[in-house]
Amino acid sequence: MADANGVQQHEMALAARLRLLWEQAHGAPAGEVHVLIGPDSVAAWLDDVLSLAERAVIKRADGQHLMERYAEQLLAVIQPELQAHVEAVAGRNVVSGSIRADVDTGRVVCFFLLGEPLAPLPVPGADSLPSGGCDARADSDR
Numbered sequence: 001m002a003d004a005n006g007v008q009q010h011e012m013a014l015a016a017r018l019r020l021l022w023e024q025a026h027g028a029p030a031g032e033v034h035v036l037i038g039p040d041s042v043a044a045w046l047d048d049v050l051s052l053a054e055r056a057v058i059k060r061a062d063g064q065h066l067m068e069r070y071a072e073q074l075l076a077v078i079q080p081e082l083q084a085h086v087e088a089v090a091g092r093n094v095v096s097g098s099i100r101a102d103v104d105t106g107r108v109v110c111f112f113l114l115g116e117p118l119a120p121l122p123v124p125g126a127d128s129l130p131s132g133g134c135d136a137r138a139d140s141d142r
Contacts (some may be wrong), residue, residue: 011035017085019035021078028096030108042086044110050103056102070094071101075108086112093118 022030031048050058050067057063069082073075083094095115 007037013035014042014044014085014089018046018082018108018110021082022049022074023044025074025077031106037090040114042090042110042112042114046108048106049101049108050106054103055106064103067103068101071103071108075099075101082110083112087118090114091117091118 009021013033014035014037018035019033026049028051030046033044033046035042035044049071054067059065079097079099082099083097086097087094092114094112096113097111099108099110102142
């Protein structure tokens with residue numbers, strides 16, 4: 001992720017995933033999505049995540065608390081998948097992550113601190129290969 005074009009592509013991929021996860025969990029479209037990938041962190045936020053009806057609910061006496069609890073439940077559903085996607089894109093473990101909805105501003109804000117590089121995935125059957133490598137020729141070719 002060293003070059004600017006690569007970082008921008010990763011930011012766009014994360015933005016698309018965050019939008020998709022929110023809209024699938026929430027059932028309504030979000031506004032703009034912003035993602036910034038830094039050397040050791042990822043920040044993202046979605047604008048206009050509340051529907052008109054939800055904005056009306058938060059104006060009621062108990063409505064804000066109700067919407068905050070509802071948003072927390074939605075975010076608990078999407079956080080594991082979003083965090084896994086951040087790790088895959090960044091190629092590093094997430095050591096700390098936070099996602100919260102601010103119902104006053106109608107935004108979802110995410111922040112992830114990155115740790116060590118991810119360990120390479122094991123190749124199935126790699127331990128059983130002979131030390132000289134793999135010879136794919138058929139016996140009749142020898």
